[in-house]
Amino acid sequence: MIFIKKPKFKDAYSRPRHEMVKKQIAARGIIDPRVIAVMEELPRHLFVPQEFGGKAYADCPLPIGEKQTISQPFMVAFMTELLDLKGNEKVLEIGTGSGYQTAVLCKLAEQVYSVERIPSLLVKARKTLESLNIHNAGLKVFDGTMGWKDYAPYDAIMVTAGGPEAPKPLMDQLKPGGRLIMPIGGKTQQVLHMLVKTDSGIKTTTHSLCTFVNLIGEYGWKENGNG
Numbered sequence: 001m002i003f004i005k006k007p008k009f010k011d012a013y014s015r016p017r018h019e020m021v022k023k024q025i026a027a028r029g030i031i032d033p034r035v036i037a038v039m040e041e042l043p044r045h046l047f048v049p050q051e052f053g054g055k056a057y058a059d060c061p062l063p064i065g066e067k068q069t070i071s072q073p074f075m076v077a078f079m080t081e082l083l084d085l086k087g088n089e090k091v092l093e094i095g096t097g098s099g100y101q102t103a104v105l106c107k108l109a110e111q112v113y114s115v116e117r118i119p120s121l122l123v124k125a126r127k128t129l130e131s132l133n134i135h136n137a138g139l140k141v142f143d144g145t146m147g148w149k150d151y152a153p154y155d156a157i158m159v160t161a162g163g164p165e166a167p168k169p170l171m172d173q174l175k176p177g178g179r180l181i182m183p184i185g186g187k188t189q190q191v192l193h194m195l196v197k198t199d200s201g202i203k204t205t206t207h208s209l210c211t212f213v214n215l216i217g218e219y220g221w222k223e224n225g226n227g
């Protein structure tokens with residue numbers, strides 16, 4: 001039984017947010033208290049387009065424009081918990097999107113670098129993060145399958161778009177002992193993979209089936225849709 005601290009109901013969305021954490025996240029087995037606390041705190045409704053504000057705490061992904069989506073809350077919690085962040089890590093995220101997952105990572109790690117290929121999404125995400133006084137994220141528009149070499153190596157890498165394989169540049173930019181989490185598989189369905197860089201090679205574990213938008217780039221799918 002997990003004890004979830006009673007929220008202070010600071011905004012109009014505090015109650016649905018608390019319900020989200022209780023029913024979609026804690027009830028489905030997320031136990032890391034830091035992950036639970038941050039999802040209880042972060043105003044997810046500020047990361048979705050205004051017309052979807054009422055659905056911000058629903059159990060599903062939502063459109064954020066440019067044919068992209070903000071991930072389902074449970075998926076954010078699940079992937080974040082798998083990274084097992086303690087607070088002193090340097091994390092690379094591929095696929096900034098709305099910036100919600102970026103914000104979660106910023107609260108749980110020391111420094112986050114996040115790469116997005118669609119400029120308009122990045123501009124919006126930057127504004128939202130700034131409005132929440134989150135300043136430990138470096139953001140840039142780039143093909144994230146190439147990673148972000150300037151700040152490598154990273155303790156952890158999270159890819160929030162689905163690709164055919166873990167991009168080699170990302171594995172190269174991971175510290176020894178570092179972990180990468182990413183949906184790997186086909187264009188319409190993937191399996192969540194965790195890859196850990198160990199002295200004796202890469203250790204892979206697989207988790208749930210999932211459906212993410214496509215990772216498009218040099219080491220991902222090609223934009224014209226024929227892979």
Ligand code: SAH
Nearest residue numbers: 070095097098101116117144160215216217
């Ligand atoms: N973490 C995001 C999820 C956004 S969906 C959120 O919480 O909102 C995945 C994002 O990955 C999309 O915005 C898409 O444009 C982006 N993406 C796809 N391929 C990419 C690539 N090669 N480099 C950077 N971003 C990419």
